[in-house]
Amino acid sequence: MKRExxxxxxxxxxxxxxxxxxxxxxxxxNCAKKGEDTMSIRERLSGNEAAATAMKQINPDVVAAFxxxxxxxxxxxxxxxxxxxxxxxEFIAVESxxxxxxxxxxxxxxxxxxxxxxxxxxxxxxxEMVYIASGMxxxxxxxxxxxAVSGPLNIHxxxxxxxxxxxxxxxxxxxxxxQEAYDNLLMxxxxxxxxxxQLPLMVCQDGFxxxxxxxxxxxxxxxxxxxxxxxxxPKHYLLNAKEPMAMxxxxxxxxxxxxxxxxxxAMKNAKQVILDVAKDFEKMTGRSYGLFEEYKLEDADIAxxxxxxxxxxxxxxxxxxxEQGIKAGLLKVRVFRPFPAEEIAKALSHVKAVAVLDKADSxxxxxxALFTDVTSGMQTNNVTVPTASYIYGIGGRDxxxxxxxxxxxxxxxxxxxxxxxxxxxxxxxxxx
Amino acid sequence: xxxxxEIRWHGRGGQGAKTASLLLADAAFNTGKYIQGFPEYGPxxxxxxxxxxxxxxDTQIRIHSNIYEPDYVVVVDDTLLESVDVTAGLKKEGAIVxxxxxxxxxxxxxxxxxxxxxYTIDARKVSMETLGKYFPNTPMLxxxxxxxxxxxxxxxxxxxxxSFKHKFAKKPEVIDGNMKALKMALEEVxxxx
Numbered sequence: 001m002k003r004e005x006x007x008x009x010x011x012x013x014x015x016x017x018x019x020x021x022x023x024x025x026x027x028x029x030n031c032a033k034k035g036e037d038t039m040s041i042r043e044r045l046s047g048n049e050a051a052a053t054a055m056k057q058i059n060p061d062v063v064a065a066f067x068x069x070x071x072x073x074x075x076x077x078x079x080x081x082x083x084x085x086x087x088x089x090e091f092i093a094v095e096s097x098x099x100x101x102x103x104x105x106x107x108x109x110x111x112x113x114x115x116x117x118x119x120x121x122x123x124x125x126x127x128e129m130v131y132i133a134s135g136m137x138x139x140x141x142x143x144x145x146x147x148a149v150s151g152p153l154n155i156h157x158x159x160x161x162x163x164x165x166x167x168x169x170x171x172x173x174x175x176x177x178x179q180e181a182y183d184n185l186l187m188x189x190x191x192x193x194x195x196x197x198q199l200p201l202m203v204c205q206d207g208f209x210x211x212x213x214x215x216x217x218x219x220x221x222x223x224x225x226x227x228x229x230x231x232x233x234p235k236h237y238l239l240n241a242k243e244p245m246a247m248x249x250x251x252x253x254x255x256x257x258x259x260x261x262x263x264x265x266a267m268k269n270a271k272q273v274i275l276d277v278a279k280d281f282e283k284m285t286g287r288s289y290g291l292f293e294e295y296k297l298e299d300a301d302i303a304x305x306x307x308x309x310x311x312x313x314x315x316x317x318x319x320x321x322x323e324q325g326i327k328a329g330l331l332k333v334r335v336f337r338p339f340p341a342e343e344i345a346k347a348l349s350h351v352k353a354v355a356v357l358d359k360a361d362s363x364x365x366x367x368x369a370l371f372t373d374v375t376s377g378m379q380t381n382n383v384t385v386p387t388a389s390y391i392y393g394i395g396g397r398d399x400x401x402x403x404x405x406x407x408x409x410x411x412x413x414x415x416x417x418x419x420x421x422x423x424x425x426x427x428x429x430x431x432x
Numbered sequence: 433x434x435x436x437x438e439i440r441w442h443g444r445g446g447q448g449a450k451t452a453s454l455l456l457a458d459a460a461f462n463t464g465k466y467i468q469g470f471p472e473y474g475p476x477x478x479x480x481x482x483x484x485x486x487x488x489x490d491t492q493i494r495i496h497s498n499i500y501e502p503d504y505v506v507v508v509d510d511t512l513l514e515s516v517d518v519t520a521g522l523k524k525e526g527a528i529v530x531x532x533x534x535x536x537x538x539x540x541x542x543x544x545x546x547x548x549x550x551y552t553i554d555a556r557k558v559s560m561e562t563l564g565k566y567f568p569n570t571p572m573l574x575x576x577x578x579x580x581x582x583x584x585x586x587x588x589x590x591x592x593x594x595s596f597k598h599k600f601a602k603k604p605e606v607i608d609g610n611m612k613a614l615k616m617a618l619e620e621v622x623x624x625x
Contacts, residue, residue, distance in 0.1 A: 044461045156473070209496050213470035214457050216492075312494035400497045 040218040040285065047210035050178040050217055051117065051143045051203070052077035054185035056087055057225035060141075061112035061232075064092035064103035068122035069155045070207035071145035075117055097122040101129035101140075108138035109247050111237030113189065116140065119207055120147035120161045127165065133200045134169030134263060136248050139192030140200040142170075143185060146308065146359075147207040148395045156396020157207040159307070159359040162336075163369045169263050171201040171270050172337040174307040179217050180334075181205040183287060186220070189229050190277045196269040204336075206309040208396065220285065228284060267338045274335055291340040293332040294347055296322065300329025302411035303348060305374055306357035307333045310392075310399055317404040328408050333370065341377030348378065352415035354387040355407045357427070361391045367424050386420040392427035403428050436489040437582060438499045442518050443508035446478040448569030452508070453484035455573050455595065456582075460488045462591045463583045468493050481516055488582055506576050507531060508555075508568050513539075519546040529575050529621065531555040531568050536624035551579050553621040562612040570610050574617035585618055 045053065052074050055063065063082075065075035075091075082091040090107075094100045097118055104114040118126065123144060133140050148154040149161050162172060171191060175181040184203040192201040205211060220228075238247060251259060271291065278289040295315050297303055304314050311332035321328040331347055333340075348354055356375070358368020366372070367389030375387050390407060393399045407427060414420055439456070443449025450471040457469030468487040474480070485499045503526040507518050510532035519528060527549040530539065539550055555571035563570075577588050592614055596607045 044457065044467060206496070208470075208473055212473070213468055213496075214454060215468050216461065216466050309496035312496045315494050398498045400500065401495065 040220060043217050043219050044214050045178055045182075045217050045219075046073075046212055046214050047175075047178040047181050047205045048073040048145065048212065049077065050182040051145075051185060051205070051211075052081070053219065054182045054225075055115055055117075055143070056081045057220070057222050058113075058115070058185070058189065058229050059087045059226070060089055060115045062090045062092065062104065062107035062114040063116065064094050064100045064107070064114065065116045065118065066094050066097045066100050066122060068097070068119050070147055070157075070211045071117045071119040071122070071143065073211075074143055074145070078117075097125040098129060101126040101133060104140045105129060105133050105136065105138055108133075108140050109136065109237065110239045111232075111234050113193075113232040114138075114140050115142070117143040117145065119145045120149050120155075123161045123165060124149055127168075130165055130168045130170065130200075132248065135259070137198040137263070137266070138200060139189065139198055141185065141188040141192060142200070142202040143181070144202045144204045145207045145211045146204050154395040155207075157209050157359070158394050158396070159204075160361075160394075162202070162204050163358075163360040163362070165202075166337060166369060169199060169267065170337060171197075171199055171267070171274075172335070173201065173203050174334055174336055175203060175205040175210070176309055176311045176332060177217075178205075178210055178213070178215050179287075181210065182217060182219070183281065183285070183289065184334075186225055186228065187274075187277045187281055187289070189232070190280075191270060191273050193232055193234070194270075194273045194277075195235070197266050197273050199263070199266050199270060204308065209309045218285075218287075224284065228280070271335070271338050271340065289334060291333075291335040291343055292347070293330075293334060295330040295332065296327075297329035297331055297347060297351075299327060300350075301327040301352050302354075302408055302415055303329040303331055303351045304355050304357060304404070304407060304411075305331045305333065305344070305348070305370065306359075307336065307370065308359070310357060310359070310404070313399065313401055314404050317401050317408065320401075321405070321408055326408065326412070336370070339373050339377070341373065342381050344374060345377045345381035345383040348374075348385055349381075349383045351385055353411040353420070354385050355390050355411055356387060357390045357392055357407070359391075359393045361394060365424070386414050386417070388414065388420055388423045388425055390425045390427045391429075397428050399428060435491065436487055436493065437504070437580060438502045439486040439488070439504045439506065439576065439580070440499050440502040440522075441484040441486070441506045441508065442512050442516055443482055443484070443568075444478075444512070445480045445482050447508050448567060449482060449506075449508045449572075450484045452506075452569035452573045453486050455569070455592075456486050456576065457488075458595060459573075459577070459588055459591050460486075460582055462594075463587060465489065465582075466491060466493050472498060481512055502526065504529065504576060504580050506572055508572050510534060513542040517544070519543055522546065522548065524548040527551055527579050529553065529572070529579050531572055533557075540625060549579075549623055550625045551575065551621055551623050553617060555617070558613055558616050558620055562616055563606070563609040567613075570613045571617035571620075574614045575621040578618050578621050589614060589618075 107114040356371040371389035457467040524547040555568040558571040
């Protein structure tokens, strides 16, 4: 067996352990919860290493990518897997992200399973092809390491890249930790490729905050992943000589509307498929996933809604406030597209005040994108809870426990009033 | 989370503070702990001040923010003492470990009245005597393990031997030197106030 030089961005430690089967006897049998099969491999990986490891175990037919901070390491690690013969993947080192997505589209259309990874301006450059991927119903899977879209130039984390493609017809899963980034990627193809769905899917995680932080993780064995993900057998594909077809032709007044409706229907179908796949995943790993995670929300008076790594910090704050007798709770959105509007509205219906934290400013003077979706979902489902928008963490501004606590303290005041005052707020913004 | 230990590293780009924080995370991981090891990325360049962080805990670590009230601070380059507020937020029950030849009196002035324990080690001397080159990160790693008591010294030494064998599989000649640096640093680190 070949040993890879598995290097971390800030070390030269050889991390061959995670792939060397001879060392997998280091498995800790009790680290997963009550799954049917509780064997898993205790490891420590950065979020980027976790994503690259998932891709290695998925072993897709094609990976096409162009390096961009902070997702650069994903194709970097993956190309070493290719070079060392650990995957069968055709790795296409393209000259731009536009070409990366184009290559994925070509590969998927031909009948292959394709993956890519990018961030921020890389995704911006893909934008044209991102819509074409979903419009052609190609279940491409992308690892999106969230970063602020320039300008001015910034390489750090926020969610402006993801929010820019929220209406592009991609399924969007968000990940609090390296573990969730890994798990979401392992579930991705079964969701995206499902006959009722056939949509591309992106797995988001926070740039640097999780992508470059080494943390504990539980990995699955290669064989288990292979079995779980399964082989890809598309019904229709270009390289099928028995079914000559054209893909991506002109689609004018007579049909585009119907095709867009079909995409929207597929997105609706995705909700149940996501839950079904999660159920199977839980059987294997003991780790359960829903459309969103409710943390001490059931009896909460006040609640924060947020996505990705901030949810972890919020959980700690919720626990600290609970010790003081304050009934705080968290709703962490995992599935942002399709947006579980009705389910979220229901889950928040009993609380007295809600804060929705957006790591991207829509610059519309009317709150962030997640806020708009949550409040629209509540209104449509006849749920009336005072809700405030907080824009936070822009361009990598660190978000502390104290700041999250201040949001809950704001909510305590809000919950005593009938109507929310100044609903469009900022967290961690320097005013001087 | 009362059992969580938070460590902040101050160094200059190229000195290996980030690598040291990663090695510490690795060593603690190998003793069964939950760990975080992450750098604060800025405009990276050789010689510029950099910060890296460690969290080490017996239970799962959920917080994702920088560390503002560390239990321990490690200073890999004492020229930073004049330009960076290295004791900012440092708990007085904690300690600071500095790579320096300065004595307690000299440091007192530079540390702006920090009330906690101050430890020093001459990592340059350790590194030059054992490796023949200046790599301060291995001695500083040993020093913080000793000062913080995160793990037993013998466990640490044993674990690092395995790590070095793995890391330097292609350069086995440096394994001995690094092990000597590690052991010497465990002896050399001393409390000065």
